[in-house]
Amino acid sequence: MEIKKLEVQKSEVHNSEVHNSEAQKSEVHSSLLYLDYCATTPIRPEVAQAIARTIEQIYGNPSSLHQAGRAAKKTLEAARETFAQLLTAKPSEILFTASGTEANNLAILGALKHPDLVGCHVITTVIEHPAVKNAFRELESRGHSVTYLPVNEQGVVQVEDFVDALRPDTRFVSVMMANNETGALQPVNEIAQICRSRGIVMHSDAVQAFGKVPIFVNDLPVDLLSLSAHKVYGPKGVGILYVKRRTKLFPVLFGGGQEKGLRSGTENVALVHGAAAAARMAVEEMGQEMERLKSLRDELQKRILDTVENVRITCPTVPVLPHVLHLTVADVLGETVLLELDRESICVSAGSACSSGSAEPSPVLQAMNVPDRFIHGSLRISLGKDTTQKDLDRFVDTFAGVVAQLRNMLPSSFPQIPTGV
Amino acid sequence: MEIKKLEVQKSEVHNSEVHNSEAQKSEVHSSLLYLDYCATTPIRPEVAQAIARTIEQIYGNPSSLHQAGRAAKKTLEAARETFAQLLTAKPSEILFTASGTEANNLAILGALKHPDLVGCHVITTVIEHPAVKNAFRELESRGHSVTYLPVNEQGVVQVEDFVDALRPDTRFVSVMMANNETGALQPVNEIAQICRSRGIVMHSDAVQAFGKVPIFVNDLPVDLLSLSAHKVYGPKGVGILYVKRRTKLFPVLFGGGQEKGLRSGTENVALVHGAAAAARMAVEEMGQEMERLKSLRDELQKRILDTVENVRITCPTVPVLPHVLHLTVADVLGETVLLELDRESICVSAGSACSSGSAEPSPVLQAMNVPDRFIHGSLRISLGKDTTQKDLDRFVDTFAGVVAQLRNMLPSSFPQIPTGV
Numbered sequence: 001m002e003i004k005k006l007e008v009q010k011s012e013v014h015n016s017e018v019h020n021s022e023a024q025k026s027e028v029h030s031s032l033l034y035l036d037y038c039a040t041t042p043i044r045p046e047v048a049q050a051i052a053r054t055i056e057q058i059y060g061n062p063s064s065l066h067q068a069g070r071a072a073k074k075t076l077e078a079a080r081e082t083f084a085q086l087l088t089a090k091p092s093e094i095l096f097t098a099s100g101t102e103a104n105n106l107a108i109l110g111a112l113k114h115p116d117l118v119g120c121h122v123i124t125t126v127i128e129h130p131a132v133k134n135a136f137r138e139l140e141s142r143g144h145s146v147t148y149l150p151v152n153e154q155g156v157v158q159v160e161d162f163v164d165a166l167r168p169d170t171r172f173v174s175v176m177m178a179n180n181e182t183g184a185l186q187p188v189n190e191i192a193q194i195c196r197s198r199g200i201v202m203h204s205d206a207v208q209a210f211g212k213v214p215i216f217v218n219d220l221p222v223d224l225l226s227l228s229a230h231k232v233y234g235p236k237g238v239g240i241l242y243v244k245r246r247t248k249l250f251p252v253l254f255g256g257g258q259e260k261g262l263r264s265g266t267e268n269v270a271l272v273h274g275a276a277a278a279a280r281m282a283v284e285e286m287g288q289e290m291e292r293l294k295s296l297r298d299e300l301q302k303r304i305l306d307t308v309e310n311v312r313i314t315c316p317t318v319p320v321l322p323h324v325l326h327l328t329v330a331d332v333l334g335e336t337v338l339l340e341l342d343r344e345s346i347c348v349s350a351g352s353a354c355s356s357g358s359a360e361p362s363p364v365l366q367a368m369n370v371p372d373r374f375i376h377g378s379l380r381i382s383l384g385k386d387t388t389q390k391d392l393d394r395f396v397d398t399f400a401g402v403v404a405q406l407r408n409m410l411p412s413s414f415p416q417i418p419t420g421v
Numbered sequence: 422m423e424i425k426k427l428e429v430q431k432s433e434v435h436n437s438e439v440h441n442s443e444a445q446k447s448e449v450h451s452s453l454l455y456l457d458y459c460a461t462t463p464i465r466p467e468v469a470q471a472i473a474r475t476i477e478q479i480y481g482n483p484s485s486l487h488q489a490g491r492a493a494k495k496t497l498e499a500a501r502e503t504f505a506q507l508l509t510a511k512p513s514e515i516l517f518t519a520s521g522t523e524a525n526n527l528a529i530l531g532a533l534k535h536p537d538l539v540g541c542h543v544i545t546t547v548i549e550h551p552a553v554k555n556a557f558r559e560l561e562s563r564g565h566s567v568t569y570l571p572v573n574e575q576g577v578v579q580v581e582d583f584v585d586a587l588r589p590d591t592r593f594v595s596v597m598m599a600n601n602e603t604g605a606l607q608p609v610n611e612i613a614q615i616c617r618s619r620g621i622v623m624h625s626d627a628v629q630a631f632g633k634v635p636i637f638v639n640d641l642p643v644d645l646l647s648l649s650a651h652k653v654y655g656p657k658g659v660g661i662l663y664v665k666r667r668t669k670l671f672p673v674l675f676g677g678g679q680e681k682g683l684r685s686g687t688e689n690v691a692l693v694h695g696a697a698a699a700a701r702m703a704v705e706e707m708g709q710e711m712e713r714l715k716s717l718r719d720e721l722q723k724r725i726l727d728t729v730e731n732v733r734i735t736c737p738t739v740p741v742l743p744h745v746l747h748l749t750v751a752d753v754l755g756e757t758v759l760l761e762l763d764r765e766s767i768c769v770s771a772g773s774a775c776s777s778g779s780a781e782p783s784p785v786l787q788a789m790n791v792p793d794r795f796i797h798g799s800l801r802i803s804l805g806k807d808t809t810q811k812d813l814d815r816f817v818d819t820f821a822g823v824v825a826q827l828r829n830m831l832p833s834s835f836p837q838i839p840t841g842v
Contacts, residue, residue, distance in 0.1 A: 034489055040482040040687060052473035055656060061461040065759055066768040068455060098519030098658065099686030101676035131676035131685060138675050230687060235476060237519065237658050237689035252673065254559050255522035255552035264552060265520030266461060266651060268658035271692070338486055347487040 033346045033391055037231075037384035038180060038208060038324060044233040047278045051235060055270035062267050063256065072269045079276035083240055086283045087225070088218040095241045095259045096272050100207040100228030101131035103239035104174075106252050106263060107203045107224040108135040111172055112144065113250035120171040125149040125157050126367040129180050132205050136174070149175075154318045155184040155368045162191050172201045177209035181351055181364045181380055183324030184315045185213065189220055196221040201247065207231055211282030212290055212321050223247045227279075233385065234278030235271045285385075293383045294322035300381065300392050301325050307400045312374045314365075323384060328370055329377035332406045337379055340402040346395060349380040454767045454812055458652075458805035459601060459629060459745060465654040468699045472656060476691035483688050484677065493690045500697035504661055507704045508646070509639040516662040516680045517693050521628040521649030522552035524660035527673050527684060528624045528645040529556040532593055533565065534671035541592040546570040546578050547788040550601050553626050557595070570596075575739045576605040576789045583612050593622045598630035602772055602785045602801055604745030605736045606634065610641055617642040622668065628652055632703030633711055633742050644668045648700075654806065655699030656692045706806075714804045715743035721802065721813050722746055728821045733795045735786075744805060749791055750798035753827045758800055761823040767816060770801040 034042070043051075058075045060068030077091065084091040097103045112122070124136050126148045136146050147165040149157050157175060173195050178185050188204045195202035203224035206215055211232035217225065224247060229238040243249055243262075255264025304311055310330035320326075329337060334350035341348055351362040361375045370378075381395070455463070464472075479496045481489030498512065505512040518524045533543070545557050547569045557567050568586040570578050578596060594616050599606050609625045616623035624645035627636055632653035638646065645668060650659040664670055664683075676685025725732055731751035741747075750758060755771035762769055772783040782796045791799075802816070 032489065036482075036485060036487065036489070039485050039490070040480065042480040043476050045477065048473060048477045051476065052469060055464050055472065056466065056469045059461065059463040060768075061457075064457060064460050064768070064770065065756065066457065066763040067766070068453065068457070068768045069460070098523070098689070101686035102519070102674055105674045105676070129676070130678065134675035134685070228687075235689075235691070236687050237692055239686075253523055253526045254555035255526070255550070257551065264555070265522035265660075266649075266657050268519070268656075270656070271658055335486065342487040345488070347481075347485070347489050349485065 031345065033394055035381045035383060035387065035391070035395065036347045036349050037387075038183070038380060038382035039349055040230050040236065041233045041384055042386070043230075043235060043274075044278055044281065046281075047234055047274045050277050051270050051274035054273045058269055058273075062269060063258065072267075075269050075273050076267050079272045082276035082280055083227075083242075086279055087242055088216040089242050090245065092260075093217075093243055093245055095243055095263055096267065097239035097241055097263055098237055098265075098268065099239045100129075100205070100226055100231075101239070102263075103226035103228070103241040104129070104131040104203075104205050104207075105135050106241055106249070107226055107243075108132065108172075108174060109138065109252050110249045110262065111201050111203070111224065111247070112139055112142075113252075114248045117171050119143045119145075121145045121147070121167045121169045122172040122174075123147045123149060123162065123165050123170060124174045125151065125176065125186070127151055127155060127157075127179050127181075127364045128174065128176055129205055129207065132174055132176065145169075151184075151364075151367050153368050153370075154315045155179055155182045155364060156315075156318050157186050157191075159187050159190045159194075163194065166194075166198070170198075170200055172203070174203040174205065177204050177206040177215070178213070178321045179364060180208045181362055181378075182314050182326040182368075183208070183321035183380075183382075185209070185319040185321065188222065192221040208321065211279065211286060212323060214286070217242060217244070224249075229271075229275030229278055232278050232282035234275040234282075237268060238271050238275035240275070240279075289385060290322040293387065296383055296387060296389065296392065297323060297325050300383075300395065301327075303392060303396045304399065307396055308403050310373075312370070314368070314370070314378075323382055325381045325383075327379055327381075328365070328374035329379065329403055330373045331410060332377045332403060334376060334378040336406060337377065337399075337402055340406065341398060344398045344402075346398055349382070350378055351380065452766065454815055456802050456804060456808065456812070456816065457768045457770050458808075459604070459801060459803035460770055461651050461657065462654045462805055463807070464651075464656060464695075465699055465702065467702075468655055468695045471698050472691050472695035475694045479690055479694070483690060484679065493688075496690050496694050497688050500693045503697035503701055504648075504663075507700055508663055509637040510663050511666065513681075514638075514664055514666055516664055516684055517688065518660035518662060518684055519658055519686075519689065520660045521550075521626070521647055521652075522660070523684075524647035524649070524662040525550070525552040525624075525626050525628075526556050527662055527670070528647055528664075529553065529593075529595060530559065530673050531670045531683065532622050532624070532645065532668070533560055533563075534673075535669045538592050540564045540566075542566045542568070542588045542590045543593040543595075544568045544570060544583065544586050544591060545595045546572065546597065546607070548572050548576060548578075548600050548602075548785045549595065549597055550626055550628065553595055553597065572605075572785075572788050574789050574791075575736045576600055576603045576785060577736075577739050578607050578612075580608050580611045580615075584615065587615075587619070591619075591621055593624070595624040595626065598625050598627040598636070599634070599742045600785060601629045602783055602799075603735050603747040603789075604629070604742035604801075604803075606630070606740040606742065609643065613642040629742065632700065632707060633744060635707070638663060638665065645670075650692075650696030650699055653699050653703035655696040655703075658689060659692050659696035661696070661700075710806060711743040714808065717804055717808060717810065717813065718744060718746050721804075721816065722748075724813060724817045725820065728817055729824050733791070735789070735791070735799075744803055746802045746804075748800055748802075749786070749795035750800065750824055751794045752831060753798045753824060755797060755799040757827060758798070758820075758823055761827065762819060765819045765823075767819055770803070771799055772801065 060072040062073040225242040227240040230236040314326040481493035483494040646663040648661040651657040735747040
């Protein structure tokens, strides 16, 4: 992938005194190899253009009654219709928020504000994104009893564990569609079916899965489903919440009563318009593009295993998002690998973007009982629409060099990296 | 003002079967006269371009450790620095949210989550924007005792009333800087000084006032201050909350811990960048531009009073935002006037955009005891950077015609419009 756009910023960020010695090297690989599409995606140029046009032309407040307002309202409702179509939902079942985080918060905290659900038992998993996990921590502080389902050693929730956790007073369940670190797909459909049969409200965080695997609510008995635009080449700043009709939801932000009273605040018309355009393209191209990425991912995995010793694939035999390769490398720190790759202008993640900077091993990997020797060497490589075959060569060569170099720096007797480093 | 951009949408909204008969008329005034700058503003072309550039180039997730992430983080922090400078605050005192509504909610609900403030007495006013008023309703439901300060007949809170409302357990106060319907400025400085001397946390919603009157926190003893970008020719989707250091604030949305743990969700880098650019320009141009708008506004007021009988200026002798003219027209419905003006491609508001569509008189006007004959005929005309002298002619002529026509349709004995019509 050759993203030239970032070069201006690169030269600012990599300022001269730090990287003078790299001047020659950087001529070889001056372009950025972005392999962190799970953290966020570059926006599609067509989407950026659609936003630029809309943000200037459709400037009215959708709450205004005059034509400037009505034009804005019309644009907003067209975007709602698009998301409804893509999910096989009704437009009235689509709410816009400002992020996947806000969509998750509204779904969880908003549903549990129902007076009948005060203090009820709720179920989620140990591997949820912080936007879900921390909303459940808030539920705990509000008096709910929460069960956090474990995962197996490939990071997958087991339906039997879910069934065992059910109690007569279980009224709300949230299980993510695909994990944001490992990419492992979760048995949402099975769990949702059980929830529906028992009248339990079911939410799923589909932020990572949307646009990568088919998601149709006419086929998936969830009541609430969260999406985010910036994971599918859309803008940051738009979350989408599907709310099945008759689901009882209460606002968590209060104000002018926009979005059927459930999400107050002047609607972000231009970005929502761009989000819908991006989502449509992602879904339309999904079949072909995900096949292409899966094939690249599988090849990358094979070549890494062939080239670098003591690398452990995190989810080797379970269904994983087609564009994600999560692995752990023995005897190195994932964050150090990340930073060394970054010096070669390759962007990956050591965990999720949201937990960057933490020295603790990821709770997701801890929950999977990844062996001590590997757990600190976590790396998430996520491919995207600009990733090409050629990028695999560059990545594998650089990665092999970085790992060899780091391992050479270790004492030969290095047993394992102490916890908390 | 000649905004040609909206013409494409206009033709879609005003579809042919409804407005065929207006074909000839529309040739005369085919361009839109937008006089609803309090509802929202058209984005500055330079700001739109800055956003378009940034949204493509700076696509990283600011939480990512690699250079794409760092470039995004750097852009975000530069915007934070800009807002800090404009308000004479420190960058660490600036938080970004997705709207003025969210900034208000975070300030109010976030401050009152402090364990020491459980059930305390809080004070606000009867004329707050719904984003504040409804947050206080939520506080009531959480066991707080709330005093809603009245206003005088020009819509201004009286400091004596505030002092009388103070109780030993008063711990939080929120008074808006300028009202969103009438534009009347409120005695925030005096009230804030009293709060500071008593250790009471003080918030002010400055969404309408920012960029129109000077706001410098080194001169204004508030602890929390909310702004919004789309009222100053910036994008929709960015709110700004000033949080004076040492103010105890707790999150209302939970997740990855962005914005110092106070506002989770991937940061909207491009829009925040554009918001800062717009805010800087608004503040830099403020002195000259507000003088120009005040002079136009005063002339518009005079010409309306000279031309149309039985028009009542809502705040004739108190300080009002320089670009706002709020008036009430006897014996007509404001919303009908709005819609008739809209047929002539003139955009104004009958109240605030956020309460559009409601048949009840505005609570703000009710609180001011506007006489019955006038209270339903409310109109907010708000001028902006594209408003010219020529626009006044067009507005006054059209407005006079619309009012005359509507009054002619009334029975001559029409005493007053019944409440709730």
